[in-house]
Amino acid sequence: MVVGALGVVFGDLGTSPIYTVQTVFDPKDPHPIAPTVNNVYGVISLIFWSIMIIVTVTYVLLAMRADNDGEGGILALMTLLKRWATQIRPRTFITLSALGILGAALFLGDSIITPAISVLSAVEGLKVINPELHSWVVPLTALIVFVLFLAQRFGSGHVGRLFGPVMVVWFAVISVLGIRGVLVEPGILRALSPTYAIGFVTGHFHIAFFALAAVVLAVTGAEALYADMGHFGRRPISTAWILIVAPALTLCYLGQGALVLHDTRNLSAPFFLLSPSWGQIPLVILTTMATVIAAQAVISGAFSVAAQAAQLGYMPRLRLVHTSDREYGQVYVPWLNWFLMVSVITLVFAFRSSAALAYAYGMAVTGTIAITTILFFVVARHRWHIPSWAMVPAAAFLLTVDLLFFAANITKFVHGAWLPLVIALAAFTIMTTWRRGRLLVAARRSLREGPVDEFLESLRDGRRPTELVEGTGVFLNRDPKSAPLAFRANVDHNHVRHENVLFVSVETATVPRIDPAERVRRIDLGADDEGIRGMIVRFGYAESPDIPATLAALEDTPPGVDLARATYFLSTVELRISDEPGLAAWRKRVFTASSHVSSDASDHFSLPRDQVIVMGAQIPV
Structure with missing residues (x-):
């Protein structure tokens, strides 16, 4: 599980040394940082x-302890908050819930940018090997991204076992490279003292503030670490971080700092220049695999967040594929996978360099991260x-x-x-609109169904x-207090019902x-x-x-009920835009458009298709 976690959870954090130091001292930055000794x-x-x-x-010591029965991520924190909703002021609870949805939306935006920049x-x-190869960078990146998303259907567990040994x-390699750099300027080890960070921020705040961007x-991927907790569990992730990842990252950053101190010309690509010339081609290959x-x-993490959001009613019902019998959190979301693939490849061709995407x-x-901190402490x-x-x-x-x-x-x-703000705002709007529209439709549907x-x-x-007909009819019902639309339609239009009926x-x-048992x-x-x-x-x-x-697992199946030959009735709703109050006109269009990506109810509830009858109704939005 530790090796699997290395292959799935720590890829983003583990590859941040490739571009972090280079970006801090990038002379093309809108607020460039001079590579002086004190600044380095x-x-x-x-x-x-x-x-x-x-x-x-x-994350490791605090947030990952606030799990929801093993699941992590911002939405897990938000669902935990619901347990104490009565103890929190209503306006405060609404604000915290909105922050949680915004955090999930920001994470979905991050899941588009990370594959592209990595x-x-x-x-x-x-x-670095040959400047004439620059024309190959963008098409080769797009090809690699395409293959990566094709592999997602095999599940994060299988991908982790494949990627784990690579990580x-x-x-090991970035640790050795870091040590090699430190040996050039051993004095860089003094940077481990917090006095240098504190002195840099307090003494040169006008410089340090822009450097923070x-x-x-260096910490991108921390949010994925928490969101992916349901895939592997807290202990394997914590063990991998403390014993392997954190020491390796520390050595690599120290090595790059030493290299810049030794010669500021190394700022062009300090990570790759840690390697001797004979090892640069193998390093590029290994780096590509790591990114x-x-x-991944x-x-x-995006699959986990989307699955949780759909189940909690903030996104349409999505088709989920559980790819592991051992870990419930390992899911694959086909629709989201292809959406992310198209979005990432579009970014690659639009920005064309990691420096442009870094901003x-x-x-x-x-x-x-800020939203996670707030929700955790609540x-x-x-x-x-x-x-x-x-x-x-x-x-x-x-929080400061x-x-x-x-x-x-x-x-x-x-x-x-x-x-990322535009992407997050779009996702936030869709999620909140879907939640609001879903509640309105459910209320109007309950009125039509009646008690x-x-x-x-x-x-x-x-x-x-x-008239009674033989057999068993199972009617799926959204509201246990109302009569299912399909049952009502069967009685009113066909004038029949089954001898045994289950709502x-x-x-x-x-x-x-x-x-x-519950x-x-x-x-x-x-x-x-x-x-x-x-029931x-x-x-x-x-x-x-x-x-x-x-239903088959019920120990006290009602007498006469034959589940093996039962007929399942589904009530489908066709949404119709109307002048009904509740949502703005533009939000009604967003809501109805979002409904088209909803998965088939038969698949969602694992119903046998040859035993399903679907009956529809129109509900105004």
Whole structure:
């Protein structure tokens, strides 16, 4: 599991040395940092302590302990908050929920930018070997990205086993390269002292502030580390970070700092120049493989975030493929995979260099980290009852660090930082619109369906004359208090019903998995004598709903119910834009357009297609 985690979780963090130091001292930067001795010591010290504070403290030691039954990420924190919703002021809870959705949206934006900048930065190593190869960089990057997304259907577990050994070699190599650089200027080891970072920030704040916009590149991938926790678990990820990843990154950054101190001409590509000339071609090949793995980290995280968002009602119902029997969190989302692939390749051809994308990279990362810090401390306050005198200073310190990074990246807004904000704003708008529209449609649908007890009473007193037919009818029902649309249509139009009828309502819990003993709850409809029974089936947000398997596992199946030959009835809703209040006209169009990517209900609930009947209805939006 540790090797698998290296292959999936740490690709982004592990490959950040390729471009971080080079970007900090980039002479083409809108706010260039001169490579003086004091600045080099300050920057390397700032990189090291940023990694320690944000990755080790915020994520590994703190955030990863606030898991939701093994699942991590911003949406996991948000669902944890719902447990204490009654203890939080309504406006505060709404604000925190909006922050959680915005954080998820920022992460989705990051998952588009990361594969592009990671693979581009590696393939650009060809220009170090031979400048005439620059024309191959963009098409080769696009080809590699295309192949990477094709491989996603095999699952992150299989990909991790393939990539894990490569990352073991990667971290060993960058450690050796770092040591090689340190031996050139051993004095760089003094940068491990926090006094250099503190002195750089306090003594040269006008320089250090702008440097933060590039220094943050050293911690990109920390958010993926948390989001991918459901794929491998907290312990393997923490072990890999402390024993392998953090020491290797530290050595590599120190080595690059030493190389720049030795000769400022090494600023053109300090990472690749750590290698002797004979090893540069193998290093470019290894770097390309490692950056493909870096892209894998955020892709896996994006799948997890999208799956959680769909189950919690913030995105349309997406087709999920669970790719592991051992880890529920290992999912593949086909629609999202192809969307990301097209988006990433578009960015590659639009920006054409990692330097151009670097300005856009930090904004999404810093925003996500800051939101994670806020939500974590709110969860910690209610989950572990930490006293305010202990929590407030820690929260204030970590949040100050996060907001400094965020503010520094705002200075790059016109130079590309607008891109992740636009992507995040679009995702945030879609997610909140879908949530609001879904609640409105559900309310209007419940009004059309009417109370289930009144409908059953009309069957008993003969107002709705029906004929009984043999067999079992299973009607999936959104609201256990209302009569399913399909059942109502069958009675009103066909004037028949089955001898045995099951109304099944599916609920998604705010935990990843439900104990099988607590999965099904009976509902007394007062119609057992007529063969009509109700039940609520609960699934965790990390589970795939399998209705036939759940019903087959019932120990006390109602008498006469034949699930093997049952007919499943689905009520589908056609959305119609109307003048009904509730959503602005443009949001109605966004909502109806989003509904077209929703997966087929038969597949979503694992229903046998040859036993499914679909009955439709029109609902105004």
